[in-house]
Amino acid sequence: MNLALWIVAGLLATAFLAGGVIKLVTPKEKLAATPLGGWTEDFSAGAVKAIGLLEFLAAAGLILPAALGVAPVLVPLAAVGLVLLMVGAMITHLRRHETKVIVVNLAYIALAGFVAWGRFGPHPFIG
Helix, strand or coil: CHHHHHHHHHHHHHHHHHHHHHHHHCCHHHHHCCCCCHHHHHCCHHHHHHHHHHHHHHHHHHHHHHHHCCCCCHHHHHHHHHHHHHHHHHHHHHHCCCHHHHHHHHHHHHHHHHHHHHHHCCCCCCC
16 A cells, blocks of 8 residues: 555656646746646636646655655645645636546546545555
């Protein structure tokens, strides 16, 4: 189970690191022009950057605390943060009637929830 939790955390970290960096370095207008970027119309450029920063920090929080042996309790907290972020994303997509994207949000919620459950509950972090 420890290996499965590491793998899921690593996959989530990779996805959210990439997404976060893209939101941090790409102008809002360019993001809005992409096929899945319409949601950015509902947010200011600063809010899009803040979402990117949260994704970046969550990605780091899923891996670094345990890998470095410093406050590994931050790993499940980062996973809970991702669940909350994806619930917000899901609400945004529902309001915009972008129902196809909600499946992705639900998958991220399930994976992050699995990491949070595993690391808070029966399988606390083992280095």
